[in-house]
Amino acid sequence: MKPAGRGQPPSGAAAGAGAPNAPAAAAASPYPTLSGSVINLSKMREEARRALIELLDSVKGKKVLVLDPKLSGPLGQVVEMALLKEHGVEKIYYVQSGRFSTDSRTIVYLIRPRVELAKRIAENIENHKNEGQSKExxxxxxxxxxxxxVTLLEEHGVDNVVTMGEYPLDLIPYDDDVLSLELDSSYRECFLEGDRSSLYYVARSIMKMQASFGIIPKITWKGNASRLVAEMLGRMRKEFEHELPNTSPDIDQLLIxxxxxxxxxxxxxxxxxEGLIDEIFGISNSFVEIDPNIIGAVAAKKDGPPVDPNRKHKVPLNSGDRVFSTLRDLNFNNVGPLLNKKAREIDEYYKQRHNNLTPPQLRDYMKxxxxxxxxxxxxxxxxAVALHIQKVVRDPAFLSRLxxxxxxxxxxxxxxxxxxECINKQEPLVKVLRLLCLTSLVNNGLKVKMHEFYRREIIQSYGFEHILTLDNLEQLGLLKRQEGKNTFPSVRKNLNVYSEDVNESEPKDINFAYSGYAPLSIRVIQNSFKPGWEVRDDLLGPQDRMTQTLNGSTDKLPNSTRNNVTLVxxxxxxxxxEISLLRWLSRQEGNLYxxxxxxxxxxxxxNSFLQSIMENMTPPPPPVQPKPSGKKK
Known part of the structure; x- marks a missing residue:
C-alpha cells in the first residue's frame, strides 16, 4: 500500500496569471472563511476539528492514519495536514485490501461503517499477524x-487486538450557506435498500445544530422520508434536552x-x-480539477522543480473567491460579459501605477x-474555464440534448x-439513463412495448451486467411501465413548472437555471411561505408542519432586526x-423569504445521482480456450 497522496487534505489554490511586472500574488485560502454566513458555521467546523484532534490525541505517540478514500475530501474541509502532523500523524494512507506495509507500530483507521472496508482492515491485521508483526x-x-x-471484525478474530471508537462527523460547512453530510449512497440506501441510517444521521445533525443555534420554532416537512426525520427529531428532543440552549434561536424555521x-x-x-462546471468537470468537495491545456501553460516554480504539465489544476470554488462568487449563480450566458467587465476594471487599476501618485494615493493603491x-x-x-464551457454548450450534441x-x-x-439515436451511437450509458428516467417520470412510466424495447437495447448495446441497474431504477420508480393516471400535466399547470418566457439577464422567475423549467423542489419551498400550502402541493407527496416550544413559548426574544433564516x-x-435559485430568491426585492x-x-x-444507483459490475472474462497440444490424433 502506498501513501495516499491525493488522500491528504487538499491544499491547492486557483491557478492563473499574475499582474504584469509584479511578483506572484499570494494564494488565497482554498477553503471558505465562512465569514459571510448568516449563522456562525465556523463554530461547526471548529467542533469537528476539535473532535478529530481529541481522537488523535487519545492514541499516544506517532501514528499513521489510514482513511476511507471517500473521507479524504470531507476531512480536507475540516483540518489541514500540518495540524495532523502536530498531533502525531506521520503519513496518510488509503484503506486497501491485501498487504499493508508500514514501519509505524500504531495504525489509526478512519472509515465509514461499510462492510468492504471492515473486511480490508481485517485482512491487513491478519497479514501482519502471519508475518509476525506486532502493531497497535x-x-x-x-x-x-x-x-x-463490529461483528465482521469479531468473526475474523481481530477484535481483541483492535480498539474501536467513533468520530461523530456530521454536517460539514462547504460554504457560507451550504452544509453536507457527504453520504454518497444515502438515496440508494434509504429508498432502494430500506436502510434508514442516513435518516438517523440527518435527524442527529439537526439536533446538533439546535444545540449550537437554538431550538428551531417551526418545522415543515415534505415527503415520506422527511416525515420519518421529523418523528426522529421528536424522540431525540428528550435525549438532547440538557444540551439545548435556553436562548433565542438563530434559525427561524426548518424545511425538510x-x-x-x-x-x-x-x-x-x-x-x-457552477451547475455547468459540475456537469462538465465534476465538483468534488468544493474543488474542480481542470486539465492544464484548458487553463493554459504552467510556469516552472521559481525555487523548485518544474510543475508537472500533465497534472490537473485543482481550483477551489467557494465564496472566498470574489470573482467566482459573482458568477456562480448566473445563467451561463451572462458570465462572459461580467468577466470582460472585471478584466477592464483590473486593467484600469494596474494603469494607475503609471500616474504620479501622492503618498496617500500610493498607500491606498498598495492596500x-x-x-x-x-x-x-x-x-x-x-x-479559461468559461471558454471551454462555451465550446461544450455550443456543440450540436449538447444543443440536441437540451x-x-x-x-x-x-x-x-x-x-x-x-x-x-444515443443508444445506437453508444453514448455514455448514464446519459441514456438520464433521458429515459426523465421520460418515465414525465409520462408516469413507459408504454409496455417501449419499456421492453429499451431494456433489450441497453442490454444488447452496453452489456447484460446492467440488468441489475435497470431493476434498481424500476424498483425506485425512476424507470417503470406506464400505469395509472399521469399527474405531471396537472403539476406543470398548477405549479407553473415551464414557461418559454425566460429572461436570463434579469430573471423574473426561477426558470432561468433550467432553460424555462422551474424546479418542483424550489416551487414547493416558495409555496411553503404562502397560506394554504398544506393543500396546494398534495400531488407531490405528504407534508405537514409542526412547532417546537422553548419554555412553553415559540416567541423569539425582542429586538431581533435580522432577516428570518430558513434551514432547507x-x-x-x-x-x-437548486442552491443558486434559493440564493436568487433571498436577493429579491421585498425579500419575502x-x-x-x-x-x-x-x-x-x-450523473452522480444515477451512478449511486447503478450496479458497478464488471463482466466476467471470456473463457480461456485450450491451446492445441501439437500432437496428431
Missing amino acids: YHVFFVPRSTTIC IDREVDLITPLLTQLTY KFAATQQEHLSSTTHT EAEVNLIGESNSIDDYIE YFVGGVTFA GDFVVATTKLING
Whole structure:
C-alpha cells in the first residue's frame, strides 16, 4: 500500500496569471472563511476539528492514519495536514485490501461503517499477524459504528487486538450557506435498500445544530422520508434536552424535503455557471480539477522543480473567491460579459501605477494590490474555464440534448427517436439513463412495448451486467411501465413548472437555471411561505408542519432586526443550480423569504445521482480456450 497522496487534505489554490511586472500574488485560502454566513458555521467546523484532534490525541505517540478514500475530501474541509502532523500523524494512507506495509507500530483507521472496508482492515491485521508483526490498531467509525461491521471484525478474530471508537462527523460547512453530510449512497440506501441510517444521521445533525443555534420554532416537512426525520427529531428532543440552549434561536424555521418529491430536477441539465462546471468537470468537495491545456501553460516554480504539465489544476470554488462568487449563480450566458467587465476594471487599476501618485494615493493603491492580484488570478482561471464551457454548450450534441429535455418538460413530446439515436451511437450509458428516467417520470412510466424495447437495447448495446441497474431504477420508480393516471400535466399547470418566457439577464422567475423549467423542489419551498400550502402541493407527496416550544413559548426574544433564516434540508441530495435559485430568491426585492442555509446528505448532479444507483459490475472474462497440444490424433 502506498501513501495516499491525493488522500491528504487538499491544499491547492486557483491557478492563473499574475499582474504584469509584479511578483506572484499570494494564494488565497482554498477553503471558505465562512465569514459571510448568516449563522456562525465556523463554530461547526471548529467542533469537528476539535473532535478529530481529541481522537488523535487519545492514541499516544506517532501514528499513521489510514482513511476511507471517500473521507479524504470531507476531512480536507475540516483540518489541514500540518495540524495532523502536530498531533502525531506521520503519513496518510488509503484503506486497501491485501498487504499493508508500514514501519509505524500504531495504525489509526478512519472509515465509514461499510462492510468492504471492515473486511480490508481485517485482512491487513491478519497479514501482519502471519508475518509476525506486532502493531497497535485503532478503528474509528464515521459518524458511528454499526453492528454488522463490529461483528465482521469479531468473526475474523481481530477484535481483541483492535480498539474501536467513533468520530461523530456530521454536517460539514462547504460554504457560507451550504452544509453536507457527504453520504454518497444515502438515496440508494434509504429508498432502494430500506436502510434508514442516513435518516438517523440527518435527524442527529439537526439536533446538533439546535444545540449550537437554538431550538428551531417551526418545522415543515415534505415527503415520506422527511416525515420519518421529523418523528426522529421528536424522540431525540428528550435525549438532547440538557444540551439545548435556553436562548433565542438563530434559525427561524426548518424545511425538510425529500429528493423523491422532485426526481425530475437532478436529471435535467443545469445551466448556471457552477451547475455547468459540475456537469462538465465534476465538483468534488468544493474543488474542480481542470486539465492544464484548458487553463493554459504552467510556469516552472521559481525555487523548485518544474510543475508537472500533465497534472490537473485543482481550483477551489467557494465564496472566498470574489470573482467566482459573482458568477456562480448566473445563467451561463451572462458570465462572459461580467468577466470582460472585471478584466477592464483590473486593467484600469494596474494603469494607475503609471500616474504620479501622492503618498496617500500610493498607500491606498498598495492596500488593494494583493486583493486585485488575486482577482486577476481568479478571472484568468474562470475566463479559461468559461471558454471551454462555451465550446461544450455550443456543440450540436449538447444543443440536441437540451432541445430533447425542453420538448419533454415543456410539452411532453416524445423523444424516443433521440434516445434510440444515443443508444445506437453508444453514448455514455448514464446519459441514456438520464433521458429515459426523465421520460418515465414525465409520462408516469413507459408504454409496455417501449419499456421492453429499451431494456433489450441497453442490454444488447452496453452489456447484460446492467440488468441489475435497470431493476434498481424500476424498483425506485425512476424507470417503470406506464400505469395509472399521469399527474405531471396537472403539476406543470398548477405549479407553473415551464414557461418559454425566460429572461436570463434579469430573471423574473426561477426558470432561468433550467432553460424555462422551474424546479418542483424550489416551487414547493416558495409555496411553503404562502397560506394554504398544506393543500396546494398534495400531488407531490405528504407534508405537514409542526412547532417546537422553548419554555412553553415559540416567541423569539425582542429586538431581533435580522432577516428570518430558513434551514432547507434536502434528504437524498441537492444540485448546485437548486442552491443558486434559493440564493436568487433571498436577493429579491421585498425579500419575502429571508435568508437560506442549505443542508443536504450529498451535493449531486444527474450523473452522480444515477451512478449511486447503478450496479458497478464488471463482466466476467471470456473463457480461456485450450491451446492445441501439437500432437496428431
